[in-house]
Amino acid sequence: xxxxxxxxxxxxxxxxxxxxxxxxxxxxxxxxxxxxxxxxxxxxxxxxxxxxxxxxxxxxxxxxxxxxxxxxxxxxxxxxxxxxxxxxxxxxxxxxxxxxxxxxxxxxxxxxxxxxxxxxxxxxxxxxxxxxxxxxxxxxxxxxxxxxxxxxxxxxxxxxxxxxxxxxxxxxxxxxxxxxxxxxxxxxxxxxxxxxxxxxxxxxxxxxxxxxxxxxxxxxxxxxxxxxxxxxxxxxxxxxxxxxxxxxxxxxxxx
Ligand SMILES: [Zn+2]
Numbered sequence: 001x002x003x004x005x006x007x008x009x010x011x012x013x014x015x016x017x018x019x020x021x022x023x024x025x026x027x028x029x030x031x032x033x034x035x036x037x038x039x040x041x042x043x044x045x046x047x048x049x050x051x052x053x054x055x056x057x058x059x060x061x062x063x064x065x066x067x068x069x070x071x072x073x074x075x076x077x078x079x080x081x082x083x084x085x086x087x088x089x090x091x092x093x094x095x096x097x098x099x100x101x102x103x104x105x106x107x108x109x110x111x112x113x114x115x116x117x118x119x120x121x122x123x124x125x126x127x128x129x130x131x132x133x134x135x136x137x138x139x140x141x142x143x144x145x146x147x148x149x150x151x152x153x154x155x156x157x158x159x160x161x162x163x164x165x166x167x168x169x170x171x172x173x174x175x176x177x178x179x180x181x182x183x184x185x186x187x188x189x190x191x192x193x194x195x196x197x198x199x200x201x202x203x204x205x206x207x208x209x210x211x212x213x214x215x216x217x218x219x220x221x222x223x224x225x226x227x228x229x230x231x232x233x234x235x236x237x238x239x240x241x242x243x244x245x246x247x248x249x250x251x252x253x254x255x
Contacts, residue, residue, distance in 0.1 A: 033238045033239070034212045034213055034238060034239050034240065035212070035236075035237075035238055036210055036213060036237045036239050037080070037081045037208075037209060037235070037236050037237050038207050038208070039080070039209075040056070040079060040080045040234065042054045042056065042151070044150065045079065045148070045149075045151065046147065046148065046150060046154070046181060047151075047153065047181075048078065048153065048181050048182060049155070051076040051079075052075065053074075054075040054079055055075065056072075056073050056075075057072050057073075057074075058070065058071055058072075059071065077227070077230055077231065077232040077233055077234070078181065078206065079207075080148075080181075081207040081209065081222075081234065081236070082181075082206055082207055082233060082235055083096060083104075083204065083205055083206075083232060084204040084206060084231065085098070085099050085198070085232055085233075086203075088231040088232055089191050089199075090198050093198060093199075093231075094201070095228065095229045095231060096226070096231065096232055097226045097227060097229065097230075099203050099224070102174065103174040103175040103202070103203055104175065104203070104220075104224075105220070105221050105222075107134050107135060107217065107219060107220070107242065108136070108175070108218050108220035108239065109130060109133035109135065109216070110138075110215050110217075110239075111136060111137070111139065111215060112215040113128075113138050113139065113140040113141070113158055114141075115145075117140070117141070117158060118156060118157075118158050119158070119185065120138055120140070120161060121163050121164050122166075134172075134173065134174050134175070135173065135174060135177070137176075137178075137179075137205070137208060137210065137220070138160070138178050138179065139213070139214075140157070140179055140180070141156075141158050142157045142158060142179045142180040143179045143210040143211055146211065147180055148179060148180065148181075149211075154180070155186040157181075157186065158179075159183060159184055159185040159186070160183045161193065162193050162196055165196040165197050166196050169200040173202065174202060175202065175203055175204075175220075176197055176204050176205070177204070177205035177208050177237075178206055178208065179207075179209065179210045180207065181207045182206055183204050183206055205222050205237065208237055217241075217242040218241060218242055219239065220237070221237070221238050221239075222235050222237040223236055
């Protein structure tokens with residue numbers, strides 16, 4: 001009887017051509033979500049040259065006889081995985097508490113940039129299938145070398161060149177992400193990439209740890225701390241595979 005019931009259920013699923021998950025009956029859960037946030041740890045998280053050190057202390061500590069444990073944090077707003085709001089480089093630009101949720105939640109494409117490439121310029125960008133993506137995240141040498149998990153600051157991180165930033169902005173991309181603590185070339189004469197993206201109201205996610213994901217299409221949620229009137233804040237970023245990645249990966253392997 002139970003066997004027949006299961007068979008009938010299976011048949012009805014096959015007949016309807018979809019699973020309960022696709023029918024929208026599934027409860028929201030952590031299933032399938034991948035954490036791409038860099039862990040904040042002064043021993044392992046890089047700090048941009050000249051930025052404030054990260055300090056995580058205990059005001060009270062049960063391990064030392066206190067009745068409770070209570071921490072105090074001191075860190076730069078652009079520590080670890082974080083979001084730059086327009087206010088960072090745009091006069092009268094929106095602060096982090098005014099950045100809308102729309103760019104921060106939705107479809108994102110991870111693009112693999114080879115280890116040999118430091119400048120993601122327009123030519124490099126157009127070597128990849130980025131058109132049509134609403135959010136673009138670059139998985140670069142910084143991920144391949146584990147630089148978001150290494151206290152030393154590496155000046156040779158891959159960056160988005162201004163001409164590529166303009167292409168992305170002109171195409172209507174709503175969010176751009178990189179896997180090291182800045183999207184701008186180290187030592188750039190002017191912060192053109194930031195000015196172009198933030199000037200168009202496009203937030204930038206910096207310091208993603210993209211080691212757990214591959215090139216492909218994902219759902220992305222990245223939520224910065226809501227600090228009133230400031231230009232950036234640390235964020236938690238999670239991603240979930242969208243269908244079709246298997247094909248992309250296969251094509252990538254053939255190429
Ligand atoms: Zn930043």
